[in-house]
Amino acid sequence: MKTKTLAALVTGMLGASSALAIPTLQLDINGGTYVGGTEESTVTTGSTFDLWALGLTTVDGKNSAVDPSLDYYLSIALLPKTSYSGEGSDPANLGAVLVNGNSLFDSFSSPQFGTPPIESVEKSDANLAPHGVFETYYYQLAFNFDTDSTTAAYNVQDGSTQDGKSLYKKIFSIDASELADGYGIHFDLFTFESDDGITIGKFAPFSHDAAYCVDGDCGPVKVPEPSTLALFSIGLMGLVAIRRRARIK
Numbered sequence: 001m002k003t004k005t006l007a008a009l010v011t012g013m014l015g016a017s018s019a020l021a022i023p024t025l026q027l028d029i030n031g032g033t034y035v036g037g038t039e040e041s042t043v044t045t046g047s048t049f050d051l052w053a054l055g056l057t058t059v060d061g062k063n064s065a066v067d068p069s070l071d072y073y074l075s076i077a078l079l080p081k082t083s084y085s086g087e088g089s090d091p092a093n094l095g096a097v098l099v100n101g102n103s104l105f106d107s108f109s110s111p112q113f114g115t116p117p118i119e120s121v122e123k124s125d126a127n128l129a130p131h132g133v134f135e136t137y138y139y140q141l142a143f144n145f146d147t148d149s150t151t152a153a154y155n156v157q158d159g160s161t162q163d164g165k166s167l168y169k170k171i172f173s174i175d176a177s178e179l180a181d182g183y184g185i186h187f188d189l190f191t192f193e194s195d196d197g198i199t200i201g202k203f204a205p206f207s208h209d210a211a212y213c214v215d216g217d218c219g220p221v222k223v224p225e226p227s228t229l230a231l232f233s234i235g236l237m238g239l240v241a242i243r244r245r246a247r248i249k
Contacts, residue, residue, distance in 0.1 A: 003110040006157060022165065024066060024202045026054040026156045027210035027237050039218045041209035042156055047177040051210060053189050055155065066168060066202070068145040072191045074172065075116040075128075077138035079098045079184035079211065079218060092139050094183055098175035099141065105219055111137040116188060117200075131206050176212050184213040191205050 030040040030050040053074060055066035067071070078094070096103050115127045115134040128134075145168035153165035175187060187210045193201030209217050 020155045020158055020160060022153050022155050022162055022167075023205055023208055024056045025191075025204040026167075026208040027189050028052040028054060029158045029210050029212075032210065035218075035232040035242055039211065039213075040207040043211050043218060044215060045089055045215065047212065048175045049170040049173075051174050051187060051214065052053075053143070053145075053157070053172065054151075055168040055170075057150065057166045058164075066145060066191070068147050068168065070187065070191050071142045071144065072170075073117065074141045074143065075138050075190070076141065077116075077133050077186045077188070078111075078136050079133065079186050079213065080136075094180040096161070096178040098173075098178075100173050101175075107207075111139050113137050116140055116190070117192075127190060128200060128203060129168065129191060133188075136233075141172075141190050142178060143170060148183050151184050172214070180215060184211060184218065186211045 009109045016108065026170045028051075029132040030052065031046070032049070035041070035043050039136045051074075053072065054067075055072070058065050076097070076099075113135065116138055117127070117140060125196050147168065149171075151169045152161060153167050172186045174185075179185070188204065189209075190203035191201050193199055
């Protein structure tokens with residue numbers, strides 16, 4: 001495990017040739033730690049934190065700049081993987097997560113199960129490429145980048161910077177202190193492009209995702225059996241459904 005501060009120091013010692021290219025989209029956590037292993041993303045074990053959605057404002061080699069007029073999507077997925085409990089069913093009452101002070105499960109419909117995106121925009125080639133988080137229950141939040149909110153460009157993975165480039169920065173204040181014991185959250189960031197059909201356009205690489213985990217390595221934890229989960233009432237973290245075009249401000 002290595003902190004972003006240490007990664008930045010090591011990068012500086014090795015020289016500019018070791019710096020990684022800055023992806024078009026990234027996720028970061030204020031005060032989080034970048035971990036390797038199977039997670040390869042920025043992780044926090046604190047239940048209250050600021051999540052940063054970052055979008056490159058300029059064209060950089062193979063990466064195209066984000067378009068602030070487009071909708072971007074934050075996926076909020078339950079850790080560890082939770083089995084599907086049947087058509088029309090909901091997961092057990094796993095507590096609440098606040099996003100910018102809003103308790104989402106009090107305001108919106110039930111979660112989706114599987115791999116993002118949700119069904120209202122899903123096509124055969126639209127799903128995120130599979131990674132270890134999915135299939136699980138997840139929620140999806142639509143937002144726009146604010147062109148007035150920027151920061152100097154840096155790579156979340158190693159802390160390296162690039163002069164003359166900047167990032168749009170969208171801040172989501174997350175409070176997972178009421179999430180049931182043993183559970184965490186994994187975040188993905190992406191947008192779509194449409195030609196003959198909807199496809200995932202740009203996404204944060206798996207090595208630039210973010211997570212809240214009970215332990216720093218996001219390892220598996222003991223959870224109730226599905227039969228026990230079924231006894232609990234409806235709830236989880238919250239959903240902003242694309243079809244409702246809801247926004248968190």
